[in-house]
Amino acid sequence: MKKVYDVIIIGAGIIGLSTAYYLTQKGKKVLILEKKEIGAGASSACDDMIFLQSKKPGILLQMALESLEMYKYLSKELETDLEFQTRGGMILIENQEQLRIMEDFVYKQRSYGLDVELIDKRDVKEKQPFISDRVIASTYSPIDSQVNPFRVMRGFYLKSLEKGMEIKKGAPVIALKKLSDGSWKVLTTENKYYHTRVVVNAAGAWAAEVGKMVGIKIPIKPKKGQIAVTEQIPCLGETNIWDADYIVTKLIPALAEKRGRILSQLGIGLSFTQTHDGNYFIGGTREFVGFDSKTTYQGISNIIPQALKFFPVLKNVHIIRAFAGLRPASLDGKPFLGEVKVKEGFFIAAGHEGDGIALAPITGKIMAQMICGETPSLPVGELSPDRLLDRQEVMNKIKLDRQEVMNKIKLVK
Numbered sequence: 008m009k010k011v012y013d014v015i016i017i018g019a020g021i022i023g024l025s026t027a028y029y030l031t032q033k034g035k036k037v038l039i040l041e042k043k044e045i046g047a048g049a050s051s052a053c054d055d056m057i058f059l060q061s062k063k064p065g066i067l068l069q070m071a072l073e074s075l076e077m078y079k080y081l082s083k084e085l086e087t088d089l090e091f092q093t094r095g096g097m098i099l100i101e102n103q104e105q106l107r108i109m110e111d112f113v114y115k116q117r118s119y120g121l122d123v124e125l126i127d128k129r130d131v132k133e134k135q136p137f138i139s140d141r142v143i144a145s146t147y148s149p150i151d152s153q154v155n156p157f158r159v160m161r162g163f164y165l166k167s168l169e170k171g172m173e174i175k176k177g178a179p180v181i182a183l184k185k186l187s188d189g190s191w192k193v194l195t196t197e198n199k200y201y202h203t204r205v206v207v208n209a210a211g212a213w214a215a216e217v218g219k220m221v222g223i224k225i226p227i228k229p230k231k232g233q234i235a236v237t238e239q240i241p242c243l244g245e246t247n248i249w250d251a252d253y254i255v256t257k258l259i260p261a262l263a264e265k266r267g268r269i270l271s272q273l274g275i276g277l278s279f280t281q282t283h284d285g286n287y288f289i290g291g292t293r294e295f296v297g298f299d300s301k302t303t304y305q306g307i308s309n310i311i312p313q314a315l316k317f318f319p320v321l322k323n324v325h326i327i328r329a330f331a332g333l334r335p336a337s338l339d340g341k342p343f344l345g346e347v348k349v350k351e352g353f354f355i356a357a358g359h360e361g362d363g364i365a366l367a368p369i370t371g372k373i374m375a376q377m378i379c380g381e382t383p384s385l386p387v388g389e390l391s392p393d394r395l396l397d398r399q400e401v402m403n404k405i406k407l408d409r410q411e412v413m414n415k416i417k418l419v420k
């Protein structure tokens with residue numbers, strides 16, 4: 008008799024693994040099919056931040072706050088040290104225009120319950136003794152946190168294995184077929200078939216390719232991010248750092264012109280964060296260059312001066328390496344979570360762009376709830392995949408259904 012899994016997850020990034028973990032906790036029989044290795048995509052080529060201040064007030068901020076609560080207990084639950092730490096975060100402000108916009112942003116975030124405030128130049132200096140004089144103010148949140156994504160993936164992976172999860176690595180999914188009994192047949196390159204009741208597309212930046220296999224257009228594109236890594240050095244300040252320039256431009260795209268051609272073209276916004284081991288990550292770019300995930304001289308050489316302008320002391324520090332990853336960027340900046348109505352049993356958990364590490368626990372939990380037919384613990388209706396799928400596809404499906412009905416009528420006649 009053929010083996011039928013409860014759920015097949017496509018992609019062993021942090022989102023696929025988190026979903027597997029929460030599903031196996033509910034007793035589901037799960038298989039992960041991964042085209043390369045665990046963490047072969049963005050989840051091993053990223054920063055490590057649970058950065059709440061960057062989230063627009065709304066469901067994403069709500070999810071990030073919930074995820075943060077979950078991370079506090081996850082090391083214990085997964086019996087793995089996730090290197091979770093809460094150092095706080097600051098977004099540096101350089102001029103009055105940025106200050107006005109950030110004031111409004113902070114006000115809205117506070118109304119959503121985020122612990123964040125604006126601090127003046129003197130307080131900035133106190134928290135960041137090496138900061139340059141160009142900073143006039145800053146936001147400050149004591150709860151911005153970080154975690155090691157490699158360890159999170161390992162924790163989810165090992166605990167899911169304990170609960171019976173199976174995984175096939177080096178197994179790219181190339182076709183999906185819905186069978187007449189409602190189950191799915193999943194084909195990988197080695198001509199192997201697997202059967203399942205539910206498929207979860209957790210293929211990150213490649214989610215659109217998987218969507219094509221079932222005939223739907225998923226508006227997710229790869230957005231490259233490049234990061235330079237310093238040698239291990241002592242901590243330069245109390246918190247991790249971002250600059251307001253990028254956040255402000257994201258909120259008011261018309262201001263992008265003022266940033267200069269290269270910064271705009273590469274989508275550079277400074278993130279300056281220290282890992283558990285003492286290396287600083289200097290990021291990053293936000294580029295739409297297809298699936299090219301190589302670092303470039305132009306990218307790295309334009310990122311580093313952004314950190315130097317705020318921390319001149321860095322001129323004596325060695326850059327030891329650089330890396331790049333592909334964020335899964337959706338058309339409206341929000342992930343797709345849930346079942347595709349016109350493809351029963353086909354779920355999407357992808358499109359987290361620059362938030363996938365922060366949102367992984369809550370995403371996995373909510374996906375498991377939805378797949379098991381439970382009400383999600385947060386109201387994620389606006390993240391439903393049906394919001395952006397190509398209307399034409401839906402129309403085609405409706406036409407097909409109509410045609411099927413007509414054919415049946417003909418048969419009866």
Ligand SMILES: Cc1cc2nc3c(=O)[nH]c(=O)nc-3n(C[C@H](O)[C@H](O)[C@H](O)COP(=O)(O)OP(=O)(O)OC[C@H]3O[C@@H](n4cnc5c(N)ncnc54)[C@H](O)[C@@H]3O)c2cc1C
Nearest residue numbers: 018020042048049050054056180211232332362363364365
């Ligand atoms: C430079 C950079 C910095 C970032 N910083 C942060 C940060 O500080 N905080 C934060 O929260 N987020 C950050 N992110 C975003 C975060 O890394 C992503 O949102 C997250 O890793 C996405 O996880 P995922 O599992 O959806 O995708 P991925 O990790 O990309 O996993 C998708 C997996 O699917 C597999 N796959 C694809 N197609 C197939 C197929 N056909 N068959 C089988 N397998 C397939 C791939 O091989 C891959 O392993 C950053 C990203 C980048 C690039």
